[in-house]
Amino acid sequence: MAPRAQIQAVKAEFLDPTLYEDTGLSGVPRLSRGTLLGALSRAFDLAEGRKPGHAQRVAYIGVYLAGDLGLEPHRIEEVYFGCLLHDVGMAVMEPVTPPGIPPGRVRAGTVPGTNSACGTSAASWSEVIQSIARHCEAGSEVARRMGFGEAVSRAVLGHHDCWDGSGRPGALPGEQSPLISRIVALADRFESLLDAEAPPLALRRSGPAMLRDMAGRELDPDLAERMAVIASRDDFWLGLYDNDLGAGLMALNYGGVMSRDELFDLLGVIADIVDVRNGRAEGAGRRIAEMARKVALHCDMTERRADLLKVATLLHDIGTLGVPARYLRKPDILSVDEMSAVQMHPIYARDILGEVPGLGAAAWWVGCHHERVDGKGYPGMLEGSEVPAEAQIIGLCETFDALTNDRPYRRALPRSEAFEILRGLAGSRFDPYILARFESVAGPFDA
Ligand SMILES: [Fe+2]
Ligand SMILES: [Fe+2]
Ligand SMILES: [Fe+2]
Known part of the structure; x- marks a missing residue:
């Protein structure tokens, strides 16, 4: 040519x-926080090295679980924003890859608490741990500067925290970690399984067992069980794989205009x-x-x-x-x-x-x-x-x-x-x- x-x-x-x-x-259009950040979360996916729509799918999972638990509307909004922003801290740092794993090939769940460290440069374990702590802290600070309250910034801070108190230096074990934080952590962990388990039908089959396996160590056992039940429902999967998932979440207009x-x-x-x-x-x-x-x-x-x-x-x-x-x-x-x-x-x-x-x-x-x-x-x-x-x-x-x-x-x-x-x-x-x-x-x- x-x-x-x-x-x-x-x-x-x-x-x-x-x-x-x-x-x-x-x-300037009249936009809600939820609409704008729903769209801009695509940029956070890029920073995290995830497939497009990762943060939106985490938000869908978190909101579905929060709704199933019967949380009040304002608490569901907190879950939504915590999920969208969970890895915004990656935007201000270079991702790292755990030792022994090819860059960009981190399998969710194989490295506790590092399911999103999908980067380009191999690092020592101590660097990986530092990287987790840094992006959680940086993201939490960003959420605060965006005007979100303690629940959202705490959820961002704790999105790698495990039920047993591992996952991040300073992680709080069990119910010492707030419920919103535990929901966001579970939603991110579950979406990461989607990334690792292709095609989605495979996770539909294996997901509930994987959740029960993580219960009590990585995940809150009650939440994991609730999510395992949700993961056996057709409507959950149809919503998650809806081509208009992003538009649907943005249309909720969370956070007000x-x-x-x-x-x-x-x-x-x-x-x-x-x-x-x-x-x-x-x-x-x-x-x-x-x-x-x-x-x-x-x-x-x-x-x-x-x-x-x-x-x-x-x-x-x-x-x-x-x-x-x-x-x-x-x-x-x-x-x-x-x-x-x-x-x-x-x-x-x-x-x-x-x-x-x-x-x-x-x-x-x-x-x-x-x-x-x-x-x-x-x-x-x-x-x-x-x-x-x-x-x-x-x-x-x-x-x-x-x-x-x-x-x-x-x-x-x-x-x-x-x-x-x-x-x-x-x-x-x-x-x-x-x-x-x-x-x-x-x-x-x-x-
Ligand atoms: Fe430019
Ligand atoms: Fe993260
Ligand atoms: Fe993530």
Whole structure:
């Protein structure tokens, strides 16, 4: 195939803007915490090295079990959020693989408490244990910063804890561990069996016996027995393997609809996680997003559109959760394979945002934030006006912020030098008009 035809094929395959059109783009959508985090949990799956939808399936299992136990609605919500966020702490660290097991081939249940340590670098046992403790603590802190209470952050902290008190340094044995924590731990453990036991019908047959086998050691015996009974029901399995499982969970609207400011706060925490993963200065993601909003207004976009661009910008690099952190922070030139992995991040982000009701346009902008007007960007090699103005604003603000702050591979440049570099990219990386508008508003950010 001729290069041009190849490029067109890539565009058709990866970047079809009609898939992301929002009819009557109206600004920031009204979203519940449960809807937003239900969709963004796909990014946490990437960080955990799990199959897409792992956190959503854990949430389904946890909510089903909590409902079966007759828990009150607000307690079921706590289970839901604990399940979705259980491994969010993996986003800020590099996964490790237990010794003797090939990277990415950790079989659930074979290594107590390490069922999610599906990583790329072999480690000693003490490193594995440290890794478990660190991601549980980091995830618990993230949950707190997102505004969740003690029950949810405690459940995230204890999702590797075993009934017998093993699994994590500091794990509480038996009923000393709160019920919500034990439900989340069981749901994660059970979903991990799905990962290990393919096809699903095999687990349908063997699951109850495996649960009873883990009872009293890894799992709360009463909960394990209850789950074993649930795992023999058709409706449980039909729900778990429903193609619309994610949409169904998001439609529950747990956590209530967020105001505009609450939405920005929650997304700010996500942006902070992305900063850590990318080795960026603290607050970079929030700063870039606010800058993008101001540039959008200066490009005569409406307040509502500028707000939506801020949402997109806060999430623009969420796809880097699917890229090994050591590539993102490498203080050297990346190999071809490493670069290919990094270049997947706009696609991951676009696909994740595309699932959120009302964020179709934002998903498209985010998917294009590394495109260049000269057609040499990625992932779709779009050209000229094919590159949305919003995507260029994201790329411009990100580039400027990167140039003017310390990065793992170089020191911060003076602003004058950064502007000089950007001017040199007019007509190649960026549209000269947007660049000129950016320059005219970038001054106030000096203060
Ligand atoms: Fe974990
Ligand atoms: Fe997990
Ligand atoms: Fe990026």
